[in-house]
Amino acid sequence: MATDPVTNSARTEVLRRIRAAKGGIATAETANAEWSAIDRTYRRQATRSREAILELLIDRLQDYDARVLESIHVNVRTAAAGMLKDRKANRMVIPAGLPAEWLPDGVQFVVDEHLPAMELDHVDGVMTAATLAIAETGTVLLQNVPGQGRRAATLVPDYHLCIVRAEDVVETVPEAFARLHPTARLATTFVSGPSATADIEMTRIKGVHGPRFLDVILVR
Amino acid sequence: MSGTALDPKTAPTFPMAAKTALGDTQLRKNVRHATDVIQAKRARVVAEMPDWQDLRESGKQIRQHTMENLDFYLEEFEANCTRAGGVVHWARDAEEARRIVVDLVKASGSDEVIKIKSMTTEEIQLNSALEAAGIHPFETDLAELIIQLGQDRPSHIVVPALHKNRHEIREIFRQKMNLPDLGDQPHDLADAARVFLREKFLRVKTGVSGANFLIAETGGVCIVESEGNGRMCLTLPETLIAVAGIDKVIPRYQDLEVLLQLLPRSATGERMNPYTSIWTGVDPADGPRTFHVVLMDNARTEILADKEARQTLNCIRCAACQNACPVYRQTGGHAYGSVYAGPIGAILTPQLQEMHHAQSLPYASSLCGACYEVCPVKINIPEVLIHLRNKVVKQNTSGVAGFFDVEASAMKAMAMIFRSERRFRAAQRMGRIAESPIAGRDGWIRWLPGMLGGWTQVRDLQEMPKETFRDWWERRGKNGN
Numbered sequence A: 001m002a003t004d005p006v007t008n009s010a011r012t013e014v015l016r017r018i019r020a021a022k023g024g025i026a027t028a029e030t031a032n033a034e035w036s037a038i039d040r041t042y043r044r045q046a047t048r049s050r051e052a053i054l055e056l057l058i059d060r061l062q063d064y065d066a067r068v069l070e071s072i073h074v075n076v077r078t079a080a081a082g083m084l085k086d087r088k089a090n091r092m093v094i095p096a097g098l099p100a101e102w103l104p105d106g107v108q109f110v111v112d113e114h115l116p117a118m119e120l121d122h123v124d125g126v127m128t129a130a131t132l133a134i135a136e137t138g139t140v141l142l143q144n145v146p147g148q149g150r151r152a153a154t155l156v157p158d159y160h161l162c163i164v165r166a167e168d169v170v171e172t173v174p175e176a177f178a179r180l181h182p183t184a185r186l187a188t189t190f191v192s193g194p195s196a197t198a199d200i201e202m203t204r205i206k207g208v209h210g211p212r213f214l215d216v217i218l219v220r
Numbered sequence B: 001m002s003g004t005a006l007d008p009k010t011a012p013t014f015p016m017a018a019k020t021a022l023g024d025t026q027l028r029k030n031v032r033h034a035t036d037v038i039q040a041k042r043a044r045v046v047a048e049m050p051d052w053q054d055l056r057e058s059g060k061q062i063r064q065h066t067m068e069n070l071d072f073y074l075e076e077f078e079a080n081c082t083r084a085g086g087v088v089h090w091a092r093d094a095e096e097a098r099r100i101v102v103d104l105v106k107a108s109g110s111d112e113v114i115k116i117k118s119m120t121t122e123e124i125q126l127n128s129a130l131e132a133a134g135i136h137p138f139e140t141d142l143a144e145l146i147i148q149l150g151q152d153r154p155s156h157i158v159v160p161a162l163h164k165n166r167h168e169i170r171e172i173f174r175q176k177m178n179l180p181d182l183g184d185q186p187h188d189l190a191d192a193a194r195v196f197l198r199e200k201f202l203r204v205k206t207g208v209s210g211a212n213f214l215i216a217e218t219g220g221v222c223i224v225e226s227e228g229n230g231r232m233c234l235t236l237p238e239t240l241i242a243v244a245g246i247d248k249v250i251p252r253y254q255d256l257e258v259l260l261q262l263l264p265r266s267a268t269g270e271r272m273n274p275y276t277s278i279w280t281g282v283d284p285a286d287g288p289r290t291f292h293v294v295l296m297d298n299a300r301t302e303i304l305a306d307k308e309a310r311q312t313l314n315c316i317r318c319a320a321c322q323n324a325c326p327v328y329r330q331t332g333g334h335a336y337g338s339v340y341a342g343p344i345g346a347i348l349t350p351q352l353q354e355m356h357h358a359q360s361l362p363y364a365s366s367l368c369g370a371c372y373e374v375c376p377v378k379i380n381i382p383e384v385l386i387h388l389r390n391k392v393v394k395q396n397t398s399g400v401a402g403f404f405d406v407e408a409s410a411m412k413a414m415a416m417i418f419r420s421e422r423r424f425r426a427a428q429r430m431g432r433i434a435e436s437p438i439a440g441r442d443g444w445i446r447w448l449p450g451m452l453g454g455w456t457q458v459r460d461l462q463e464m465p466k467e468t469f470r471d472w473w474e475r476r477g478k479n480g481n
Helices: A005-022 A028-036 A050-063 A076-086 A173-183 B014-022 B025-047 B052-068 B070-083 B094-107 B119-123 B126-132 B142-149 B166-176 B186-203 B229-235 B253-267 B300-305 B310-314 B320-324 B342-352 B370-374 B381-397 B399-403 B406-418 B421-435 B450-458 B469-475
Strands: A067-071 A091-094 A108-111 A125-129 A132-134 A139-143 A159-165 A188-191 A213-219 B087-091 B112-115 B136-139 B206-209 B213-215 B220-225 B239-245 B275-280 B290-296
Touching: A005 B070, A005 B087, A005 B300, A028 B052, A028 B070, A050 A067, A050 A213, A067 A076, A076 A125, A076 A159, A076 A213, A132 A173, A139 A159, A139 A173, A173 B253, B014 B025, B025 B253, B025 B320, B052 B070, B052 B253, B052 B310, B070 B087, B070 B213, B070 B220, B070 B290, B087 B094, B094 B126, B094 B206, B094 B239, B094 B290, B112 B186, B112 B229, B119 B126, B119 B239, B126 B136, B136 B142, B142 B166, B142 B186, B166 B186, B186 B229, B206 B229, B213 B253, B220 B229, B220 B253, B229 B275, B300 B310, B300 B342, B310 B342, B320 B342, B320 B370, B342 B370, B342 B381, B370 B381, B381 B406, B406 B421
Parallel strands: A067 A213, A091 A108, A091 A125, A125 A159, A159 A213, B087 B290, B112 B136, B112 B206, B206 B239, B239 B290
Antiparallel strands: A132 A139, A139 A188, A188 B275, B213 B220, B220 B275
């Protein structure tokens, strides 16, 4: 769609007003130089040990009603089998590229090849990997890449089982952004616990429109 | 409660509206309870952060830097968003923004839209414009759904139905969703909303959103939310239209590492809100096939032009100042006559009206400074309030009207007296003579005549001392006694 003339004159006018208000035109050189001079004295590196970071992640995930299982002595497939059985999930949607060795027997897995939203609404859940996790905020991070898939697939089903590798866990939000920068243009979703609302008397209530149940398997 | 939109152009003055609100004890109870809960949660998660003050300072600098280079960053955003398949529109004012959105919805071939909570679309009263064009908007945020079904008006930036308690919400849902047996536990109400809206999410082909941040470096858009209704509207429709004030742009992707730490902790007292979405333009394999962004001025450039008030634009809409404000906590949001209530509303609303309306709002504050203390980007709201009071006075006392204004004349006379020692001494003498008939035997004045009576209606005034400090200073001997 081409820009119509009205929008075009509005564009010229808004930019003119901005420049008149500030008294000049901003350039890339000055903007870049000034941006680099912004003070950033907040924490940008981990301060805890690896073990403490993983413990923090588990604590924070649980605090926001996610269930967490560490697969230390068992493999992912066994851990997933237990989780899915508990949730009575027999038919799961999965994105293309999810490692086949993670998938337990006895569960039907439907690969998401542009399934209509109506069909996503009729599976028992979705199982994906994650790009990374942030311990301090209890966040798992999903992107549109193999093993994680498009956004609708982790949204419409009522249950999400997410597999997080220990090496992908960072402590702080700035560390996450440093890792994400090369893929900044990909559709990215930060998930911190199951869907919730605080709209009634400011009390956090679990479960509105997104998945009402979130399980995480931490692979160590 | 009427269904008419909050419009600063027609709203009563704050003192008048506040008087009505203060008489509603249920409303005051609800607002007090909700803001108490949220303040306690915020305090707890802010205390967890050893570098909170550093984050605030960086947040302030990022926002300030953005406003100083706003033209550059908007053009950069436009170029990158367009390159990624988005279509960028510009709107000078609310009217133009409404027309663009209505035309885009019509072009999408839909007569229904699903909406994410957006204060910007409330600001421009988009829903009435859509309805006038035969388009039905479905609000999908739980609080906005409560407002829409209850034909009510938003009273808080983050939790627009904060003034309603669970029993009142149940009544609205029972009637409007036809659920006679609905319980009043919060999870019953959330479940009812889930069922009510799911069918709409799966069916409606056009979505309308606001935006929390527009990322100049990538052309991406960031939306933070809790329920997943946002993700539904962002991913399931074929067409998505985002309406954003020009102040929503941020320089780079990395800046989110600051803002996404400040916003959730300040807004809902959470370490991170349940869902944050970032996407760039159009991805044929994921989400809407058509994506529009409407960049709207609507008097924001007027604010930018006022150096003292420019920091108003740094706001990231967390509403922490509302929750902390002793005035808001008594009156709730409707008394402000604007979708932007509380301290930020008191400075933003009159400026969005170019100081022609909502002139009583800069006075709706005791200047206690609680808002400044909690602001995640350190907007000095009391400073701006005083600056705007000054603007209101100057505007109302300029020209012929000011000549006949009693208060302005009194202030001018006072200034003249204070400028001269001789006049000041004379005024003190006159004052002592004038007060003698009205001062009580105990030295207190409980009644003043005429307009001055407004002061003594609620306060007593001590009479002037028999001897002034200056008289005493001159009288005292060389040894100081």
